[in-house]
Amino acid sequence: MMEQKMNKGWASQDHVGEIKSELLELNMGPQHPATHGVLRLLLETDGEIVYKCTPVLGYLHRCAEKIAEGINYKQWVVYSDRFDYLAPMCCNHAYVTAMEKVGQIEVPERAEHIRVVVAELSRIASHLIALATFGLDMGAWTPLLYMFREREVILDLLERISGGRMLYNYMIPGGVRYDIPNDNWEQDVLDFVTMVETKKVPDYNNLLSYNKIFIERLGNVGVLSVEDCFDYGCTGPVLRGSGVKFDCRRDDAYSAYPKFDFEIPVGEGEVGQVGDCWDRYMVRMKEIEQSCRIIRQALEQMPDGPYQTHELKKIIKAPAGAAYSRTESSKGELGHYIIADGGQIAFRHKVRSPSFCNLQVIEKVGVGMMVSDLVAFVGSLDIVLGEIDR
Amino acid sequence: MEALIELLRSLPGASGMSDQTAFIAAAASMATIMFMVMALCAIVFTWMERKVAGFIQNRYGPMRTGRWHGVAQAIADMLKILSKEDIIPAEADKGLFIFGPILVLLGSLLAWAAIPWGPNFIAADFDLGLFYIFAVSSMVILGLLMSGWASNNKWALYGAARGAAQMISYEIPLALATIPVVMYVGSLNTTDIVVAQQGGIWNWFVFRNPFLFIAFFLYFIASIAETNRGPFDMPETESELVAGYHTEYTGMRFAFFFLSEYANLFLVALIASMVFLGGWWAPIPGLPNVPWLTFVIKGILMVFLNMWVRWTLPRVRVDQLMHLCWKVMIPLSLLCVIGSGIWMMLSGQAGV
Amino acid sequence: MEMKAIYDLLAEHLGAGALGFMDEGIEAHADIDPARIVDAATFLRDDERLLFNQLMCLSGIDWDGYDENGKGKSVAILGYSDEGQPETSDRVAEGDFGVAYHLYSHSLKHKFTLRVRVPRDVAKLPSVTGVWSTAGWHEREAWDMLGIRFEGHPDLRRMLLDEDWEGHPLRKDYQMPAMYGIVPMDGKPLNKNPFSPDEIAKPPVREEQPPAPDDAPTEGE
Numbered sequence: 023m024m025e026q027k028m029n030k031g032w033a034s035q036d037h038v039g040e041i042k043s044e045l046l047e048l049n050m051g052p053q054h055p056a057t058h059g060v061l062r063l064l065l066e067t068d069g070e071i072v073y074k075c076t077p078v079l080g081y082l083h084r085c086a087e088k089i090a091e092g093i094n095y096k097q098w099v100v101y102s103d104r105f106d107y108l109a110p111m112c113c114n115h116a117y118v119t120a121m122e123k124v125g126q127i128e129v130p131e132r133a134e135h136i137r138v139v140v141a142e143l144s145r146i147a148s149h150l151i152a153l154a155t156f157g158l159d160m161g162a163w164t165p166l167l168y169m170f171r172e173r174e175v176i177l178d179l180l181e182r183i184s185g186g187r188m189l190y191n192y193m194i195p196g197g198v199r200y201d202i203p204n205d206n207w208e209q210d211v212l213d214f215v216t217m218v219e220t221k222k223v224p225d226y227n228n229l230l231s232y233n234k235i236f237i238e239r240l241g242n243v244g245v246l247s248v249e250d251c252f253d254y255g256c257t258g259p260v261l262r263g264s265g266v267k268f269d270c271r272r273d274d275a276y277s278a279y280p281k282f283d284f285e286i287p288v289g290e291g292e293v294g295q296v297g298d299c300w301d302r303y304m305v306r307m308k309e310i311e312q313s314c315r316i317i318r319q320a321l322e323q324m325p326d327g328p329y330q331t332h333e334l335k336k337i338i339k340a341p342a343g344a345a346y347s348r349t350e351s352s353k354g355e356l357g358h359y360i361i362a363d364g365g366q367i368a369f370r371h372k373v374r375s376p377s378f379c380n381l382q383v384i385e386k387v388g389v390g391m392m393v394s395d396l397v398a399f400v401g402s403l404d405i406v407l408g409e410i411d412r
Numbered sequence: 413m414e415a416l417i418e419l420l421r422s423l424p425g426a427s428g429m430s431d432q433t434a435f436i437a438a439a440a441s442m443a444t445i446m447f448m449v450m451a452l453c454a455i456v457f458t459w460m461e462r463k464v465a466g467f468i469q470n471r472y473g474p475m476r477t478g479r480w481h482g483v484a485q486a487i488a489d490m491l492k493i494l495s496k497e498d499i500i501p502a503e504a505d506k507g508l509f510i511f512g513p514i515l516v517l518l519g520s521l522l523a524w525a526a527i528p529w530g531p532n533f534i535a536a537d538f539d540l541g542l543f544y545i546f547a548v549s550s551m552v553i554l555g556l557l558m559s560g561w562a563s564n565n566k567w568a569l570y571g572a573a574r575g576a577a578q579m580i581s582y583e584i585p586l587a588l589a590t591i592p593v594v595m596y597v598g599s600l601n602t603t604d605i606v607v608a609q610q611g612g613i614w615n616w617f618v619f620r621n622p623f624l625f626i627a628f629f630l631y632f633i634a635s636i637a638e639t640n641r642g643p644f645d646m647p648e649t650e651s652e653l654v655a656g657y658h659t660e661y662t663g664m665r666f667a668f669f670f671l672s673e674y675a676n677l678f679l680v681a682l683i684a685s686m687v688f689l690g691g692w693w694a695p696i697p698g699l700p701n702v703p704w705l706t707f708v709i710k711g712i713l714m715v716f717l718n719m720w721v722r723w724t725l726p727r728v729r730v731d732q733l734m735h736l737c738w739k740v741m742i743p744l745s746l747l748c749v750i751g752s753g754i755w756m757m758l759s760g761q762a763g764v
Numbered sequence: 765m766e767m768k769a770i771y772d773l774l775a776e777h778l779g780a781g782a783l784g785f786m787d788e789g790i791e792a793h794a795d796i797d798p799a800r801i802v803d804a805a806t807f808l809r810d811d812e813r814l815l816f817n818q819l820m821c822l823s824g825i826d827w828d829g830y831d832e833n834g835k836g837k838s839v840a841i842l843g844y845s846d847e848g849q850p851e852t853s854d855r856v857a858e859g860d861f862g863v864a865y866h867l868y869s870h871s872l873k874h875k876f877t878l879r880v881r882v883p884r885d886v887a888k889l890p891s892v893t894g895v896w897s898t899a900g901w902h903e904r905e906a907w908d909m910l911g912i913r914f915e916g917h918p919d920l921r922r923m924l925l926d927e928d929w930e931g932h933p934l935r936k937d938y939q940m941p942a943m944y945g946i947v948p949m950d951g952k953p954l955n956k957n958p959f960s961p962d963e964i965a966k967p968p969v970r971e972e973q974p975p976a977p978d979d980a981p982t983e984g985e
Contacts, residue, residue, distance in 0.1 A: 048566055070730065080924040087909070088933055091841050123790060161643065161727025167469035229724075235643055236726045252817040252870060255898030268870060342834030343789035346821060346866045346877065359823050359864065365836020372823035374866075382901050393570075394646075394729045411924055 045073055048393075052081050058155060058400070059407030063384075065393070072396055075388035077381055082411040090371035095121050095195055095338050098368075103189040105375060105409045109148035109352040111140045111180070114193040119276050120347040120358035121195040125340035132327040133197040134278040138320045139211065140180060140192065142313040146218070147176045148352035149306045149313075152404040156303060157230050159401040160239055165230045172222055175214050182207055195338055197330030208321050215314040223311055231307060240303065241294030244387060244399035248297070254386070255379035258354025259309065260403055263289035263302035270350035277349075282319045284312045299402035306404070339366050346374075353377050353404055375409035415532060416442060442535045446524045454674040455486040457715060464719045493670075496663035501564055504660065508562035513661065513668035515555030520672040520679065522548040527682055528603045530692050530703035541602035542594065545683065546587050549638075552672065553579045556647075559669075563660040571659070574730055575640060575647030581737040582637040582644075586680075588745035589631035592624055592752035593617050593687050606691030616690040621759075623751040628688045630745050632717070635680035637733070639673065642722035646730050681714035682707070689714075765874045767792045770814060777807045793864070793877035798889040801865075801880055802916075805895040808867060808876065816867040816876060819896040823866075824906030827881070828859030828936040842939050844951025850940040857937035861887055861912050882912070891917040909934040 050063040060081035066074040086101045102117035103110040115137055122129060154169035177187045182203050184192040192199050202208060230236055251261045261268055269286045271279040287308035289301025340362035348357035354376025361370040380403050388396055416438040459474070462485065466473025474482025500509055526541040528534040538544070553576050560572020594600060596617065597608045609616050618628045637644040661669065685691060689710050692703035728736065768785065771794045775782040781800030786793055796804050808816040829839025842851040865878040882889050891914035892899045903914040904923040911932035914920060922929065931938055941949055957964075 046566060080922075080926070083924040085933065088841065091934075092843060126790070157726065161645070162725065163465070164469050164723055167471060171470065230726070233726060235728055238732055239726065239729055253897045255818055255820065255896070266870065273873065339836060342831075343791070344793075344864075345789075345791040346864075348820065355820065357821050357866075359821055359866065361825065363831045363836055363838045364834035365831070365838065367836070367838075367840075369830060369838050370823070370825050372821065372825075372864075374821035374823075378901065379898050382898060386897075392729070392731070 044068075058405055059410075061381075061400075061405070061407055061410075063396075063400075065396070067393060070392045070394075072388055072391050072393060075384055075396065077384060079407075080411055082407045084412065086412045087371055087373065090368050092367065094366040095125070095340065095368065098371075099194055100189075100191040103191055105373065105412060106148070106351055106353060106356070106377075106406045107189060107408050108151050108406055109144040110189050111137075111144035111192065112148070112349070112351040113356065114190065115141045115277070116347075116349040116351060116356040117358055118193045118195050119349055120345065120360055121338075121340070123345045123347045124343060124360045124362045125195060125338060127196045127338070128331050128333075129197055130328045130331055131278070131325045133329045133331075135320050135324045136198050136202060136329060137193060138278050138282070139317050140183065140190075140198075142317045142320070143176050143180060143211070145352040146310050146313050147173050149310050150176075152306055152352075153226070153230075153303065156398075156401040156404075157236075159397050160236060162230055162233075162236070165226060168222075168226065168229070172218060179207070179211055179214065194330070194334075196334040197328070199330075201329045208324070211317060212321060215317050219311055219314045223307065226307065231304065237293045237300060239394075240298060240300040240398055240402070242298050243294075243395045244299045244391070244402060245295045246297045246383060246387060250383060250386065251297075254383045256354070256383060257379070258350070258352070258376050259302050259305045260354065260380050260383075262287065263305045263402075264297035265289055265291075270348055270355055274348060276347070278320065279316075281323065282316050284316050284319075287312065299398050302402040302404075337366050339364065340368075348374070351376060353406060353409065354380060356409075373412055375412065377403075377405040377407075377409040381405050381410060442525075443521075446535065447521060450521060450524070450671060450675040453678045454671045455490065457674045457677065458486040458489065458670075459483060460712075460715070461719055464716065465723050468720070468723045490667065493663060493667045496666075498663045498665070499660075501660050503564040505562040505564070508558045509660075510665075512555045512557075512559030512562060513665045513672075515558060516552050516672045517555075517668045517675075519549055519551030519553075519555060520675040522551070523679055524675075526602050527679070528606055528686065528691060529707055531603075531607075533704060534603060537601070537603055539599065539601050542590060542600045542605065542683075542687070545602075545679075546583065549676070549679070550580075550583060552676065559661070565660055568659045571647045578640070578644065578647065578730075578733060578737075579638060581734060582634045582741075585630055585737060585741040585745045586634040586638055588742065588749060589627040589634060590683075590687050591745075591749050592627055595749075595753060595756060596620070602686060606686055606693070609690045610693050610697075612693075612697045613690070613695040616688065616693075618688040621752060621755045623748045623755060624688070627745065627748040627752070628684070630741055630748065631684060631688065632714075634737075634741060635684065636718060636721065637737070639676045639680060639718075641673075641677065641718060643725045643728050644733055645722075645727060646733060677715055677718060678711060681718065682711040684714050685710035765813070765872065767794075767874075767876060770808075770874065770876050773811065773813065774804060774807065777811075778804055791877060793879050796878050796880050798880040798882050801878070802890045802892055802895065804878065805865070805892045808878075809895055813872075814869065814876075815871045816869045818868045818870060819892070819898050819902075820866040820868050820875075821864075822892075822899050822902035822906065823864045824910040824912050824934070825862040825864060826859065826910055826935050827862050828857045828884070830859065839936055841936060844940055844949075848950030848952055850942050850949075850951075852939055853937070855937070857935070858884060859936070860884060861910060863889065863906065863912065865892070887911060888913045888915055890915050891920075893917055908932070911935065 045066040045068050048065040048067055050065060052060040052062045062078040062081065064076040064078060065072050084104070086104070089101060090098050099114060099117060102113045105113045150169040150173045154166040157165040180190060181187045182205065183200065184190040246256065246260065246264050248264050248266055251264050251266065257268070265288050267286050267288050270276070272286060287305050289296055289305055291301065292304065293300050342362060342364045344359065344361040346357055346359040348355045355374070356376055357374035359372040359374065360368050363369045383403070384400065388399065391399065417434045420434055420437050459482070463473040463481065474485035476482060477488050478484025500506060523545045525536040526534070526538070526545050556579070557572050557576045560568045560575070593605060597605050613619065617624050619625065636642045640647050685707060692707040694701040694706055768787070771782070771785040774794065778796070778800055781797040781804065783795040783797055786795065808814050831838040839855070842853055845851055860881040860883055862879055862881045867876045867878070880889060889912070891903055893903065893916070900918070901923065903917055904920060906912050907914065907920050908922045908925055909932060921927070925933070931941070940951070943949060
């Protein structure tokens, strides 16, 4: 039998060793209510305990990297939305930041502020879904409806500024496509942000976060040590849940983030060990509050000026060279490695998606868990298959 | 039951019926009425569940079918389910597959025989009433296991195994919580249990002594677990097992599971009102009282509480569920039994 | 620490294995001999002055047809022609394969980039899965997309494409398949657009909406 240290479960290693049983091969298939997207998990279980967990990917592979070698930089922005389709503005932001680094394009201040506002709104929307579906996996049906109510408001706000409800194609290398509409958009965003901070987040904490059953389900489950996180390249709330204060917005200081004052929440092991599923959940909840803070500062300090760089020609060419640039998407560190050859089409464009690296941990940590805990763990990693399969 | 026999004999041309025929005819009509009541309660409670869920989740629920707040939704659902194709998986064990839901339905239906709707209004008034109810509702566990096994589906097997373990375990605190009441009444006859609570709300068993108060809540929690609902719906958790033990069922067979779930729900709610909340007696003695209506209203209130809990709380994991039953609820219910007995002795009510 | 300083330490350790440090351009990188990559990786991870504990990204690159002059004249990829046939080309692919490693240190907050190049007919290099476990899936993807074989990888098989897929799509000489199983592939959408080009050009006319039925719930219900 394996020498793995099992997470808290009621079957001890000796008990399983005495009774000779066969391992049941289960398929948590591509269509399954709990795997967030078309993820297939091949499990070998003995009763409730999982002994091997292998993710099978590729059901949502759409060849975005090959497409990047066939169309020009400006046209590819629309594909960047489709990666993390729950926080598309963050993905847009990642791509245009990388493209501007390779192409050495300047961006006006106003455009940077607008980018920050919409990216943070997208981040809030993504975290709302993450928390809502996580609660749903745990059997709490009601927070899902409440959080989707808030997400509807965000989608309406983003529709007013970009024209799309869920996939925006809003940022371009050199600025943003449209300016802020003059139908009181900024005040509406401020009102929404105030409502979320003062009324909704305490509401969710009362209903779900500190509920005894929820804490029992998630405390001490799926503990990720800091070494495992670094080794497997986990970033984002997964890494912060294990206690590491790392955020690309602070450490890489891209866009307008250096101007704003915000905290980086980390997991503190409030209901169990540091790095369990509850910590990751709470980090996301606190990040919603921090995003509200950033949005408020970005709107208050919004400068006047152009929203696109003046030198933006119809055809954007990037000089020969290569650069890797990363930004903090809602799931973690989203990086683009672009190799340019002087023309308008990238030579090689590699996307480093956070969910791809976060999911790999499941092959190690999933061993020894119960099936219910595995569902909780996958939910706490907050993966999006669009990013993983690209 | 005797009243029904009299009624049948008074029908034109039936006065010469022998005792046996009259008995069988009365029993058959009683069973039919019970089945219709079960179907009716499934219809009412599906609608109620969807409305309650909707309002808790800040939305409306069904609104369109049937003019006012979607009252015809359940009937529409029933018609839809009846029109579905009956699929039996190729590798499934046919006999068990067909028989499983029947057993589940039977287990829920038979227990209704001993529920007292009013002073002389009970299908089968026999001295083992309460014990009979708990014994017979265990048949549901057999049916559940059969369905899960016969489906030839690993997820269904998971659901069936979990469900069987859960239901068997929670039978114990369920029954133990009603023992103090039986100690007070001195008989398992359900009519006697209700009659012992006459005289107003302070005579209801839930308020008679603090141990019975605790026993009421233990009973409530065990009943949620027994009906596989709410925070204890591990066997049929959508997010893990698709649909648990009834994954492979379609059409009428699925409707059997559905019917039996809501029938069970109403059954345990009625038992709670009968044993703890005064049965058909009104809270204040002088009020004009239609016995069966009061009883049904109390049952509906308990069902509402059940639904409220379901849509608020997240799910308990299987091993935590077991821990809760064996290490928390059973000791507590034994404590209630002992404590209640001591209270009875000290307050001079022993020897009733 | 500056990248040049990091490179100096690495060159000191590797000796002949460090092939050079390219400083021009937006991002500096170090070129390493592919046979010594595991050694370099272990040194970069374990040395106390460097402590590169996270491999941010491992990218496979096909350098075939890269325009060295920076004029944007790299070889175009092959797609489908207008008639729906996969494009073919007589050009023989001859560029190298490359792999780029981007490293980051959480403790010391510095970054570094490594690059290796292997000739096309060899297409093999040692795997760094033993150094950073995250390389496991990145290398699988590089194998899947580009056909670069990583020796010592515990589980090198296709990841994003089907197990029975032929070819490595991100190569510059990859020809699109004409059939996948029994489905013909022609670069066109699988279902026809129901509108003719004239209808598409004409703007739609909004018809009068019929009045709502009486029993529809109004806002306040």
